[in-house]
Amino acid sequence: xxxxxxxxxxxxxxxxxxxxxxxxxxxxxxxxxxxxxxxxxxxxxxxxxxxxxxxxxxxxxxxxxxxxxxxxxxxxxxxxxxxxxxxxxxxxxxxxxxxxxxxxxxxxxxxxxxxxxxxxxxxxxxxxxxxxxxxxxxxxxxxxxxxxxxxxxxxxxxxxxxxxxxxxxxxxxxxxxxxxxxxxxxxxxxxxxxxxxxxxxxxxxxxxxxxxxxxxxxxxxxxxxxxxxxxxxxxxxxxxxxx
Amino acid sequence: xxxxxxxxxxxxxxxxxxxxxxxxxxxxxxxxxxxxxxxxxxxxxxxxxxxxxxxxxxxxxxxxxxxxxxxxxxxxxxxxxxxxxxxxxxxxxxxxxxxxxxxxxxxxxxxxxxxxxxxxxxxxxxxxxxxxxxxxxxxxxxxxxxxxxxxxxxxxxxxxxxxxxxxxxxxxxxxxxxxxxxxxxxxxxxxxxxxxxxxxxxxxxxxxxxxxxxxxxxxxxxxxxxxxxxxxxxxxxxxxxxxxxxxxxxxxxxxxxxxxxxxxxxxxxxxxxxxxxxxxxxxxxxxxxxxxxxxxxxxxxxxxxxxxxxxxxxxxxxxxxxxxxxxxxxxxxxxxxxxx
Numbered sequence: 001x002x003x004x005x006x007x008x009x010x011x012x013x014x015x016x017x018x019x020x021x022x023x024x025x026x027x028x029x030x031x032x033x034x035x036x037x038x039x040x041x042x043x044x045x046x047x048x049x050x051x052x053x054x055x056x057x058x059x060x061x062x063x064x065x066x067x068x069x070x071x072x073x074x075x076x077x078x079x080x081x082x083x084x085x086x087x088x089x090x091x092x093x094x095x096x097x098x099x100x101x102x103x104x105x106x107x108x109x110x111x112x113x114x115x116x117x118x119x120x121x122x123x124x125x126x127x128x129x130x131x132x133x134x135x136x137x138x139x140x141x142x143x144x145x146x147x148x149x150x151x152x153x154x155x156x157x158x159x160x161x162x163x164x165x166x167x168x169x170x171x172x173x174x175x176x177x178x179x180x181x182x183x184x185x186x187x188x189x190x191x192x193x194x195x196x197x198x199x200x201x202x203x204x205x206x207x208x209x210x211x212x213x214x215x216x217x218x219x220x221x222x223x224x225x226x227x228x229x230x231x232x233x234x235x236x237x238x239x240x241x242x243x
Numbered sequence: 244x245x246x247x248x249x250x251x252x253x254x255x256x257x258x259x260x261x262x263x264x265x266x267x268x269x270x271x272x273x274x275x276x277x278x279x280x281x282x283x284x285x286x287x288x289x290x291x292x293x294x295x296x297x298x299x300x301x302x303x304x305x306x307x308x309x310x311x312x313x314x315x316x317x318x319x320x321x322x323x324x325x326x327x328x329x330x331x332x333x334x335x336x337x338x339x340x341x342x343x344x345x346x347x348x349x350x351x352x353x354x355x356x357x358x359x360x361x362x363x364x365x366x367x368x369x370x371x372x373x374x375x376x377x378x379x380x381x382x383x384x385x386x387x388x389x390x391x392x393x394x395x396x397x398x399x400x401x402x403x404x405x406x407x408x409x410x411x412x413x414x415x416x417x418x419x420x421x422x423x424x425x426x427x428x429x430x431x432x433x434x435x436x437x438x439x440x441x442x443x444x445x446x447x448x449x450x451x452x453x454x455x456x457x458x459x460x461x462x463x464x465x466x467x468x469x470x471x472x473x474x475x476x477x478x479x480x481x482x483x484x485x486x487x488x489x490x491x492x493x494x495x496x497x498x499x500x501x502x503x504x505x506x507x508x509x510x511x512x513x514x515x516x517x518x519x520x521x522x523x524x525x526x527x528x529x530x531x532x533x534x535x536x537x538x539x540x541x542x543x544x545x546x547x548x549x550x551x552x553x554x555x556x557x558x559x560x561x562x563x564x565x566x567x568x569x570x571x572x573x574x575x576x577x578x579x580x581x582x583x
Contacts, residue, residue, distance in 0.1 A: 012508065020472050063534050138271040201370055211269065
């Protein structure tokens with residue numbers, strides 16, 4: 001079921017610990033747990049760490065630090081527990097982000113429901129009650145890849161790119177959701193619209209979300225959406241600490 | 244006390260850059276900073292200051308500038324046509340810029356990214372620890388006519404020195420090491436990649452540079468279903484059409500297309516500055532060889548300031564050195580005194 005973590009070098013920039021060769025929930029959870037522990041270790045030669053879907057990148061200057069030396073330390077740390085079975089780390093947040101499904105704000109809801117084989121009301125019910133986790137942040141600053149949705153949402157990207165969807169767009173493909181940071185051309189389908197901002201330059205905390213945070217997207221009416229304060233960067237979202 | 248460098252006219256792609264911002268990869272933000280980092284070190288060496296100072300990066304064409312106080316500037320990176328009050332200025336050198344004098348930086352003669360440095364660096368706003376514009380991330384904006392860039396006029400620097408940088412403006416052989424996705428490509432594909440003559444495609448920017456070739460594309464085995472993984476600067480990503488892209492300072496942080504290898508850091512300026520159509524070849528070297536090359540390159544960067552030479556042998560003999568056009572004219576045979 002689970003794979004053995006593999007350590008590789010990444011050019012001269014660092015090492016990669018890969019917990020799987022494809023996206024899976026246990027591998028994502030292992031990467032999240034491992035990065036959290038690694039950050040707490042605060043090794044002096046490590047300049048930063050990041051997680052992708054199923055791996056952790058450890059940035060180290062391999063010109064000055066021999067890769068083998070770091071590989072040994074990582075191997076020792078990996079051996080301390082079963083990362084695939086590790087509990088989710090604490091200090092995460094659960095966000096409830098009001099979302100308009102469909103309408104002219106998010107015109108591909110109907111199409112997505114058809115591809116998933118659901119009627120639109122059932123599609124909205126499932127999407128607005130699903131609880132998903134930030135699998136990784138990437139592509140644009142603070143932009144979350146969220147998952148995983150139920151198997152029925154394993155729908156492919158569309159063949160053609162949509163020229164642009166707006167900031168705050170909620171899009172879906174391959175059992176995942178994304179909230180876009182900025183207007184973006186995309187092959188993912190635009191099913192909901194939020195007033196949430198992933199990244200606000202100049203804010204004391206410019207990135208709203210962190211890897212491991214969880215989100216829900218409760219449905220609101222178009223009229224309620226229009227009333228959401230434009231000065232609220234979180235678009236009326238509520239945030240609670242997950243113990 | 245603050246003075247300003249006023250932008251009287253601006254090419255379309257001028258921005259403030261420094262060494263970029265680290266520590267935000269986990270949040271989807273790459274380091275950014277100057278496309279040719281070596282040029283920042285050269286400007287710093289000429290002006291006797293830190294390479295962390297912010298400079299203006301000019302892509303293809305510069306602009307017209309005036310300072311509100313006397314200062315000293317340095318010009319590095321892509322060779323561009325520059326004049327001060329109509330008199331040609333030597334590139335790869337530092338010069339006095341008197342208050343109110345008109346500095347014109349025209350088009351590139353060679354390379355892509357030119358840099359205008361100022362004594363003490365530009366004191367523009369910092370965001371998340373750096374002044375660098377990261378246009379993909381909507382941090383900062385291209386410079387435009389009417390902008391006034393703050394600098395500290397009390398910071399002075401010697402003027403009238405030049406450097407002779409290694410030629411990195413023509414493309415050539417780019418050294419590459421394998422990385423964690425290289426073995427998605429068969430050894431035959433990698434050998435063919437290393438034998439192939441590429442040209443720098445016009446499709447290239449701070450995010451990535453496409454390599455063009457008449458040869459067939461390069462495909463990974465099972466290529467398009469690879470899980471998205473971290474991208475580092477210099478990674479050579481092979482897109483769905485089989486064409487390689489060298490990913491640059493403003494690339495995305497993760498990507499699903501496989502990487503055949505990674506350009507070593509000290510050869511990245513050569514990729515950034517390669518002219519459109521310029522010949523490029525990739526040579527795989529061992530990790531140990533790459534580490535030796537990088538150690539040497541870092542030693543050379545440290546010795547840059549001791550390599551700066553005076554523009555004339557005995558400046559004490561001339562009272563107002565830089566007002567003499569014949570001096571810069573004598574050094575720069577290729578500057579075009581009639582440009583702009």
